[in-house]
Every structure is written in structure tokens, then in C-alpha cells.
Amino acid sequence: MFFRRSLFYVGVAAPLFLFGCSTPNVSDHGIVSPDEEVVEGGVSSNDIRTVASKMCPAILSLPEIANSDGVVRVAMAPMRNSSRFVVDMNLFMKRLRLELNRYSGGKLRFFASDNVAGTRNEILKGRVEGDVEKALEELATRIVSLPFVKNAVKPVRLAVLPVVNVNFVKLNADSFLSILRAKVAERGKGKVVFVSPDSGEADYYMAGQFIAQGMKKEGMVNLVDYIGLMDERIKRNQSLDLYDDGDNAIGEGNTGNQVNIIKGDWRRRYPSLFNQLQISARLRSEPNVTKRLNVMLASPRDKSVVWERMITIEKKITSGIERAKYILSGEVSGLSKRSAGKQSDYLLITMQLVDPETNEVLWEDGYEIKKKSEIGAVYQ
Amino acid sequence: MTGTRTTALAACLASLFLSAGCGTVSNAGKTDKGELAKESNIVVVRPDRYTLLGTRSVKDYLEISYEKFTRNRAGFPVVEVGVRSRGGEHWWDLKGPDFTIYAQAVFYADPVAGVDVRGRPLYKTNKQPVPLKRGDTADLSFTCPVKGAKGYQVIFSEN
Numbered sequence: 001m002f003f004r005r006s007l008f009y010v011g012v013a014a015p016l017f018l019f020g021c022s023t024p025n026v027s028d029h030g031i032v033s034p035d036e037e038v039v040e041g042g043v044s045s046n047d048i049r050t051v052a053s054k055m056c057p058a059i060l061s062l063p064e065i066a067n068s069d070g071v072v073r074v075a076m077a078p079m080r081n082s083s084r085f086v087v088d089m090n091l092f093m094k095r096l097r098l099e100l101n102r103y104s105g106g107k108l109r110f111f112a113s114d115n116v117a118g119t120r121n122e123i124l125k126g127r128v129e130g131d132v133e134k135a136l137e138e139l140a141t142r143i144v145s146l147p148f149v150k151n152a153v154k155p156v157r158l159a160v161l162p163v164v165n166v167n168f169v170k171l172n173a174d175s176f177l178s179i180l181r182a183k184v185a186e187r188g189k190g191k192v193v194f195v196s197p198d199s200g201e202a203d204y205y206m207a208g209q210f211i212a213q214g215m216k217k218e219g220m221v222n223l224v225d226y227i228g229l230m231d232e233r234i235k236r237n238q239s240l241d242l243y244d245d246g247d248n249a250i251g252e253g254n255t256g257n258q259v260n261i262i263k264g265d266w267r268r269r270y271p272s273l274f275n276q277l278q279i280s281a282r283l284r285s286e287p288n289v290t291k292r293l294n295v296m297l298a299s300p301r302d303k304s305v306v307w308e309r310m311i312t313i314e315k316k317i318t319s320g321i322e323r324a325k326y327i328l329s330g331e332v333s334g335l336s337k338r339s340a341g342k343q344s345d346y347l348l349i350t351m352q353l354v355d356p357e358t359n360e361v362l363w364e365d366g367y368e369i370k371k372k373s374e375i376g377a378v379y380q
Numbered sequence: 381m382t383g384t385r386t387t388a389l390a391a392c393l394a395s396l397f398l399s400a401g402c403g404t405v406s407n408a409g410k411t412d413k414g415e416l417a418k419e420s421n422i423v424v425v426r427p428d429r430y431t432l433l434g435t436r437s438v439k440d441y442l443e444i445s446y447e448k449f450t451r452n453r454a455g456f457p458v459v460e461v462g463v464r465s466r467g468g469e470h471w472w473d474l475k476g477p478d479f480t481i482y483a484q485a486v487f488y489a490d491p492v493a494g495v496d497v498r499g500r501p502l503y504k505t506n507k508q509p510v511p512l513k514r515g516d517t518a519d520l521s522f523t524c525p526v527k528g529a530k531g532y533q534v535i536f537s538e539n
Binding site: 005008033034035036037046049050052053054056057058060061062063066067099103104369370 | 386390452453454455456482503505506507508509511523524525526539
């Protein structure tokens with residue numbers, strides 16, 4: 001009886017014991033830690049993370065960074081790859097930037113990469129458009145407040161001439177002067193009237209010129225010369241289109257260039273002007289420079305400029321990198337050997353902080369590792 | 381009578397087994413505070429396998445030659461650890477292999493050693509490879525980019 005009971009308890013306890021020994025059914029599901037070396041050899045994610053982990057505190061500990069007041073702006077130069085591995089070198093910089101942004105507490109600032117450029121340009125252009133509207137309003141107010149307009153006995157007659165350098169800066173030039181004309185007419189309250197330029201009745205010409213700042217070949221035109229040229233064309237009953245010479249359109253030295261169809265005698269009389277216009281015509285791509293509109297009122301009688309004002313139409317869109325205090329750069333160098341199916345790679349990953357003013361290397365550190373493998377690593 | 385008692389006991393045990401697996405969720409076990417308090421600043425992860433003839437812990441081959449917790453010029457906490465490969469020291473393992481271990485430093489707001497409560501770490505390095513040849517000492521240094529760290533733990537593992 002006792003034997004049977006014991007047998008029963010053993011029978012019950014045995015499965016219990018066995019159930020307790022079972023192990024959980026776990027799997028990595030194909031996901032591993034970024035620190036794990038799944039494939040031997042080559043540049044690995046662990047190298048990228050180790051470099052970031054070592055360099056981040058080192059950079060933040062530099063006296064130039066740690067003791068600086070306020071924000072320190074750093075430009076990141078692309079990593080140079082001198083190893084045999086075809087790896088996206090940006091990974092090193094991106095991982096390091098991530099670490100620095102996390103732990104610098106806002107002390108370090110970096111510049112955005114190219115992927116935001118398009119949207120940024122749209123935003124900045126949109127902002128400038130609002131500023132231009134205000135600037136044109138201010139110009140109109142100034143024009144109607146000019147003493148010779150304000151104190152005139154009878155309405156002042158203005159004639160608008162086409163804007164110079166339109167081809168050059170690729171802006172809708174006429175729209176700006178049209179807006180300005182409308183605003184002047186509105187604010188003038190009858191003191192200013194606009195007449196056709198070819199009517200010959202204008203008291204003043206209102207002319208404009210786009211100026212692109214900081215270009216090697218600016219194509220700058222002397223606006224007074226231009227007004228003189230226009231005035232002559234008006235007196236000869238010719239159109240205000242510089243390139244339109246009617247029956248005499250094909251002039252000497254014509255090579256098919258639009259500028260060359262301007263008659264030869266005019267080119268001789270205004271050599272500088274036509275030379276510059278020719279340069280302007282060559283530069284037809286939209287330059288990323290600060291563009292200004294110079295508005296001028298000139299008297300047709302003596303071609304003297306009675307009033308002039310310049311406004312900014314478009315600001316040069318810069319990457320902001322000129323504000324960087326330091327440049328962070330790096331290089332991956334490698335020494336590789338292969339023999340009888342075995343290979344080894346020595347990798348030296350260096351980082352530098354450079355002062356752009358002096359080109360001095362303020363700080364440099366490196367991480368080195370040697371790896372051996374039996375199959376070549378292929379990056380995809 | 382005996383048969384009835386035996387049946388009842390069997391039913392009771394069976395219901396006990398079944399009810400244990402019936403819950404939708406079960407509470408996760410918490411780390412034993414006593415065990416936590418026993419941990420020092422430098423630990424080696426548990427072996428990947430226990431056998432009747434010992435364990436397969438990399439701890440067998442390691443010894444810590446020095447351990448230092450300081451602050452650098454910028455005020456950031458720095459842990460310096462010397463780890464040496466001493467080779468096999470058991471009668472069943474006399475080899476002195478060359479191997480690579482991984483070291484990770486974790487920095488906390490408060491000291492860790494001998495304390496049974498631990499918060500979220502302020503900073504963690506990645507697991508950094510440390511190749512060791514027999515007799516070599518690797519001089520490791522980890523800097524925490526968070527100034528407030530007062531405690532740390534360096535964890536050695538095989539992978």
C-alpha cells in the first residue's frame with residue numbers, strides 16, 4: 001500500500017520537476033545589437049559606435065568647447081576614406097553628431113545637410129517676398145514725398161522705362177516697377193501721373209536696374225547711360241526694346257547673339273554699356289547672390305539723376321557655414337593584407353578639430369583596430 | 381476511501397498546474413535587491429552555460445589590475461580600468477588563449493557599488509572590443525559626457 005502511494009507521488013512530482021526545467025522559447029528574430037559583429041572583418045557598426053562613444057566626450061572636454069561662452073558652431077567636413085572598404089563615410093560623422101547633440105546640452109550647433117536646402121530656399125524666398133512688398137511701399141511713400149513732387153503746382157509726369165539686367169538676375173522685373181508705379185499713383189493722390197515713355201511728355205523717367213552683388217561678371221550698366229540711350233530711342237520713335245532695331249536689326253559683327261543685333265553705330269557710341277549688356281546676356285542662369293533693385297528718377301532734359309534708392313529683392317541664400325567656429329573632419333585609413341584565403345585589415349580612424357581662421361589642428365584623436373577574416377566583406 | 385483521497389489530491393494538483401498558465405499576463409520578476417547590492421563597480425556577465433564541471437565564464441581569464449574614478453579638466457567623470465588576461469587557472473583548463481572581450485561603461489547619478497537601488501543611467505558607452513593576449517593588460521578609459529555622474533559600472537562580456 002505504502003509502495004503504491006509513493007509511486008503515485010513520484011509519478012506526480014516527476015512531470016512537475018520536468019516542467020520546471022523547461023527553458024523559454026526565445027529567438028533574436030534576426031535582430032541583433034548594433035554592437036554585435038555578425039560578419040567578421042571590414043568596417044563594422046561597432047567601429048562607428050565606438051568612435052562616436054570615444055570622440056564625443058573628448059570633443060566636449062576640449063577647453064575651446066568646455067570653457068566657451070555661448071554656442072559653438074561646428075562645420076562637419078566629409079570623412080575621407082583611404083581604406084579599401086566602400087562604406088558610406090557619412091555614418092561616422094552622423095553617429096558622432098548624434099552623440100554630440102545629445103550630450104552637449106545645446107552648446108554645439110551643426111549645419112544642416114543638403115537634404116533641407118530645397119525647403120529652406122522656399123521658406124527664405126517666401127519671407128523675402130513679404131519684405132519686398134514693404135520696401136516697395138516705402139519707396140512709393142518716399143517718391144510722393146519728394147519736394148519736387150510734393151510742391152509741384154501741376155501733376156508730375158513720370159514715364160517708366162524697362163528694367164535693366166532682367167536677363168541677368170532672372171526676376172520678373174516689370175512686376176516690381178508695376179507694383180511701385182501702382183503704389184506711387186495711389187499715394188500721389190493726383191500729384192503724380194504716369195505717361196507713356198514714347199509720348200515725350202515725361203518730366204522724369206523712372207528707371208530700374210537689378211544689381212547682383214558679389215559676382216565676378218556683374219554686367220553692371222551705367223543707369224544714366226541707359227536712360228540716355230532710351231531717351232534717344234524715344235526721340236527716334238523706336239521701341240524700348242534694346243534688341244529691336246526694326247529694318248536695321250542685323251548689324252555688323254552679327255554672330256547670332258541677341259546683343260549683336262543692336263546697330264553698330266549705337267554700340268560705338270555706348271561701348272561700355274553694350275559691353276556690359278553683352279556680359280549680362282551671357283549670364284542667364286539664376287545666380288545665388290543678393291539681388292537689389294536700384295530705382296532712379298532722372299530728368300530727360302539733362303539726364304541728371306534727381307533721386308535714387310536701392311532695395312533688396314532677394315538675399316543670397318547661404319548655408320550659414322561661414323559662422324562656423326571650427327571644422328570637424330576625419331579620415332579612415334587602412335592597411336590590408338591577404339594570403340592563402342586569410343586576410344587582415346588594420347583600420348585607423350582619426351578625427352580632427354580645425355580652426356578655419358588659422359588652419360591649426362586644435363585637437364586630434366584616433367581609434368585603431370585590426371581585424372582578421374577568411375572571407376571578404378562586401379558592402380551593399 | 382484511499383482511492384477518493386488520492387483522486388482528490390491529483391485533481392487539486394492538476395488544477396494548480398493549469399491555473400498557473402491561465403493568466404493573460406503575469407508579473408515580471410524584480411531584481412533581487414540583495415543581489416543588486418552585492419554587485420561591484422566592475423562586473424562580468426554571467427556565463428553562457430553552466431555545466432557539472434564548472435562554468436564557461438570569461439571571468440576565469442580576467443583580473444582587474446586597477447580601477448580609478450576621476451574627473452577630467454572639463455569636469456567630466458572618467459573611469460580608468462586595467463584588465464589583464466591571466467589565462468586558465470584550473471586543472472582542467474591550463475590554456476592561456478588569446479581572446480576579445482567587450483567592455484561597456486554605464487554611468488549613474490549615484491554610486492552603484494553596495495547599493496540596492498539603481499536608477500536610469502545618465503550615459504552608456506557602446507560595447508567596445510578589447511582584444512587581449514595572454515599576460516596583456518588593456519588600459520581602458522571611459523569618459524562620461526554628463527557631469528552629474530557619480531556612480532558607474534563597467535561590464536565585461538564575451539559578445
